[in-house]
Amino acid sequence: MPASPAYGPPTLYESWEALADGLHVQRLALHLPQLRSKTTAIITAVGPAAESTSGALIARPSALSDPAALTLVEAVGLSAWVNLPAEHGRVGAAASPLVGIAERVGTLLLDGVSDDALRAAVRAVSAASAWWVGAFAAIRHLGVHHARLTPIDGTVSLDTLRAAVHVVALGTAQRTLAHHLRHDSTEEPVRLAYCRAVTEGIAAEPGLPALLEELGELRLVDLVCTSIPWRGRFTKYAGGTGAGQVE
16 A cells, blocks of 8 residues: 555555555456456356356446546555456446445445545445455356365355455455545544444454355455454465465
8 A cells, every 4th residue: 555655654564465455466467368258157156046157246346437536546555456347347247246245335334424535435445345256256266275275166155255245345445444534534424434344344353264264265265364454364474474376
């Protein structure tokens, strides 16, 4: 995340956050051909009659057109996060079954917030979160287990992917709100929105180990576990075993 001159150079924590951002982008870039070729394969299942195609999971999010919101997203360091789904999202696909969770995160956090640019930025990074989870789910079968590094087989449930979107959207929304508070705002509704994001993250933490195991695959696990502040967020980096060597 770019550092403001008023706040000095990035901390170690912020550097790890930037490293995680870059790794997600690298992993997407490495597998764009496979992502494009798997747009109709059935890759998730909740039950015998409830399935989703990868084409739906990577449906293009709505474009972010507000210049002030775009400036905020860039300042947070999430331009690639929003721009890559807009560039590589599937056009004409059915709405993603994951986008509703991202919309709920925005609704939950933004209650009482009147700043249109901030609202648009939070909704954009949340919608992009649904796309990133969907994109990595679409190529999940090409990956390996996050701990055993053995090939992945079977499917992952939509409920599990929705839980992943909830966590990732909370993380990106929290980053956006935190930046806005540090640099541009002292408004009480924005402070309350940030507090709600932190509280939701704390509430989600006890379920994270089980969620990561249900996701199984390395890219998805790293996407989720580096999204929000929790005790296991940068364990791999701190221990010198940061993911990325597999690719």
